[in-house]
Each structure stands twice: as structure tokens, then as C-alpha cells.
Amino acid sequence: MTVKAVGRERDHVADVVGDIVAAxxxxxxxxxxxLLRAPWGLAFESRSIATIYVVIAGSCVLVPDGGQAxxxxxxxxxxxxxxAGHVxxxxPGRPARTVRERFGADLEELSATDLVIEGDGPETVLVCGAYLLEPAPQHPFIASLPDVVHVTAGQMRGACLASAVHLLTTEVDQAGRGTPAVVASLLDLLFTYTLRSWFLGQPDQLVGWARALHDPAVGPALALLHDDPGKPWTVEALAHAVGVPRARxxxxxxxxxxxxxxEYLGIWRMTVAARLLREGRAPLRQIARKVGYDSEFAFARAFKRVVGHAPGRYRAMHHREEGAASARR
Incomplete structure (x- = not known):
């Protein structure tokens, strides 16, 4: 069977990256x-929060901790x-204050709020988006990325990223009913399209996961595992599905x-299981079957080995956190 016979022509980068982001x-x-008028500087501590900036007007510098501007x-x-922590x-070199020091609240408490700094210098307009990332299990793809993925306007490949940028900025500017749900979807798209555009912009430098996603055998295999993690996959079955000899x-x-x-199948199964535990109340035996385990005990043992907590405890911890966050709001 050839790669094309797997079932449909796919953009494996977008599919797999999108799955990882959502999970x-x-x-x-x-x-x-x-809306920031110079002089200004904002400091962000290292936290499990994925952040994205889109420059609408003016310019700014981004300095990751220990990195170059x-x-x-x-x-x-x-x-x-x-x-990653950053300013x-x-x-460059501008004194920076944290968001709490500057605006009286943490970033997650300022959603959909215009952040305004008045000064005497040029104005920069940014659209900023962020969402919490689950720190465990950390997906190896995320761990392999640089602290900052920067795509210039001239480097955008194809219309997808540019369209996502336009839609996001328009939605934020014209906020109305349903905007939070729309923005959430657009940020997922922007995250995925930004990574895809960045990968495609450096074809001669592809290593590790970037190379895996573009590999004509490994990319489709990853997509198959993501599509159906509960299937009883074997190396032989995957190799046959993508039309490559097993050893190669x-x-x-x-x-x-x-x-x-x-090994990767096990990581992805636990990533999917963690999301199901966080976002719903399905019985553990149902989640176990969904990610390929006939035994609830075997699933719980594997989950604890990868994540560090038993499934029931993991779910309870997250539901308590969500309850506390809702109470604060």
C-alpha cells in the first residue's frame, strides 16, 4: 500500500500540530x-502559557529570557x-514591569480588555492571545520548539496564516456576542499556521520533529496514530499503511x-486521555478503551507512569482548579 492509499491527501503538518495544540x-x-505608546516595557515570567503576538501597527522588540532581542x-x-519568560x-534595554504591576491584574484576568500605556513616543498596536498549557504530559513536539517562533509578514507561506491574522484582528477590533468562542478557534488556527509557515520557511534546516512532520512516511504515520489512538497499532501495521519496509x-x-x-503511541494516548479527564466526566473504563486499553488497571498504571498522577486524582485536581478559577471570576 502506498502513502496515497492511506485514505486522503492530507496536510500532515496542520493535522498533527493542530491535534497537539488542542490536546x-x-x-x-x-x-x-x-495600545502602547513609548516608552513602555512589559515583563512576563516563565509559565505554562502559550502566548502569541500580532503586530498591527508600529514595532516592538521581544526579548526571551537569556536570548537575543x-x-x-x-x-x-x-x-x-x-x-518562556520574556520582555x-x-x-531594547527598556525597564519593564510585570502586567500585574502595570495594570493591577494578571494576564488571564484581563481577557478582552484593551491594555493602554500612554507615553510621548511612537505608538505600537498589538493583538495578543494566550492560553494555559497543560504542563504534564509535555508533548515532545512542544519541547523541541525554540522559545520564540517568529514569522515576518514577508515569510508567510500561502494565504492561510495571513487570513487567520486578518480574521483575528478584525474579530478583536469588532468584539461582539460570540467573540470569545471565535477568538479561541482563531488562536488555535493561528498557532498551527504560524508553526507550519515557520517550518516551510526553512526547508534546508529541518531537523527532529520538523523533519518528522514533513517526512513522506513518518508524517502520514503520525496522522494515523492521531486519528485513531485506540486502534491496536503495531510497527508492522504502520509501516504497511505508509508503504515503507518495517526496518526502514x-x-x-x-x-x-x-x-x-x-513509544510515541503511548505518549499520544496519555495526552489524549489527559484531555478527556480534564474536559469531561466519562468513566475511566470508557477513557481507557478510547485510548486502546482493555484493562482499566493497565490504563491507570500507564497514565501514572507518564503523567505522575493516577487518572482519578488527576481529574479531581483539575476540577478543583477550575472551580477555584470560576469562583475568583
Whole structure:
């Protein structure tokens, strides 16, 4: 069977990255527009929050902790996929204050609020979006990304990213009923399209997961595992499905992802299970079957080994956190 016979022509990068983003996101989306007139500087501590900036007008610099300053121009997108600490400012070296110090509340408490800083210098307009990431289990794809993924307006590949940027900025500017749900979906798209555009912009430098997603055998195999994690997959079955000899497929999969096919299947199953536990109240036996376990005990043991908590405890912890967050709001 050839790769094409797997079932349909797919964009494996968008499919797999989109799955990972959706599985790791928890809670609501934080978003807003920032109207910042120089001088200004905002400091963000390292947290499990994926943050994305879209420059609408003016310019700014983004300085990740321990990294070099990046100049962002109109139309640029900067994504911090794993919540690295950073400073956003109008110029390098500008003194920076935290969001709480500057606005009296943490970022997640300011959703859909215009952030305004008045000064005597040039104005920068940003659309900012962020959402909490589940810290465990951390997906190896997220861990492999740089602290900042920067895509300039001139580097955007195809119409998808540019369209997502336009839709997001328009929705935030014209906020109305249903805007939070629309923005949540657009941020997921923007996250995915930004990564895809970044990958495609450096074809000669693809290593690790970037290479895996574009590999003609490994990419489709990842998509198959994501489509149906509960299926009793074997290395032989995956290799046959993508039309590559077993030994060659195993080597390519491990060399690009850092895991054997069955190791990755276990990671993805637990990632999916964690999301199901966070977002619903299905019985553990039902979740176990959905991710490929006939035995609830075997599932619980595997989940605790990967995540660090038993499934029931993990669910209770997250439901308590959500209850506390709702009470604060």
C-alpha cells in the first residue's frame, strides 16, 4: 500500500500540530488589544502559557529570557509555544514591569480588555492571545520548539496564516456576542499556521520533529496514530499503511521524533486521555478503551507512569482548579 492509499491527501503538518495544540490547551483563551505608546516595557515570567503576538501597527522588540532581542514589524507574528519568560518593549534595554504591576491584574484576568500605556513616543498596536498549557504530559513536539517562533509578514507561506491574522484582528477590533468562542478557534488556527509557515520557511534546516512532520512516511504515520489512538497499532501495521519496509520505517520514525513508533503511541494516548479527564466526566473504563486499553488497571498504571498522577486524582485536581478559577471570576 502506498502513502496515497492511506485514505486522503492530507496536510500532515496542520493535522498533527493542530491535534497537539488542542490536546494541550486547557481553560479559556486570554486575548486583547494593546495600545502602547513609548516608552513602555512589559515583563512576563516563565509559565505554562502559550502566548502569541500580532503586530498591527508600529514595532516592538521581544526579548526571551537569556536570548537575543527580536524586532517585530507590522504584520509579524511571534509565538512563544511553551511559555518562556520574556520582555516585550518598544526598545531594547527598556525597564519593564510585570502586567500585574502595570495594570493591577494578571494576564488571564484581563481577557478582552484593551491594555493602554500612554507615553510621548511612537505608538505600537498589538493583538495578543494566550492560553494555559497543560504542563504534564509535555508533548515532545512542544519541547523541541525554540522559545520564540517568529514569522515576518514577508515569510508567510500561502494565504492561510495571513487570513487567520486578518480574521483575528478584525474579530478583536469588532468584539461582539460570540467573540470569545471565535477568538479561541482563531488562536488555535493561528498557532498551527504560524508553526507550519515557520517550518516551510526553512526547508534546508529541518531537523527532529520538523523533519518528522514533513517526512513522506513518518508524517502520514503520525496522522494515523492521531486519528485513531485506540486502534491496536503495531510497527508492522504502520509501516504497511505508509508503504515503507518495517526496518526502514522504524529507523526513520525514531531518528526524527526521538521515540520508537510504539513509544510515541503511548505518549499520544496519555495526552489524549489527559484531555478527556480534564474536559469531561466519562468513566475511566470508557477513557481507557478510547485510548486502546482493555484493562482499566493497565490504563491507570500507564497514565501514572507518564503523567505522575493516577487518572482519578488527576481529574479531581483539575476540577478543583477550575472551580477555584470560576469562583475568583
Amino acid at each position: 494541550l490547551r486547557r481553560g479559556g483563551v486570554v486575548y486583547g488589544r494593546a 527580536l524586532r517585530l514589524a507590522p504584520g509579524d507574528v511571534a509565538l512563544l509555544p511553551s511559555g 516585550a518593549a518598544d526598545a 520505517f522504524s529507523r526513520r520514525f525514531a531518528s526524527t521524533t526521538g521515540h520508537t513508533p510504539m
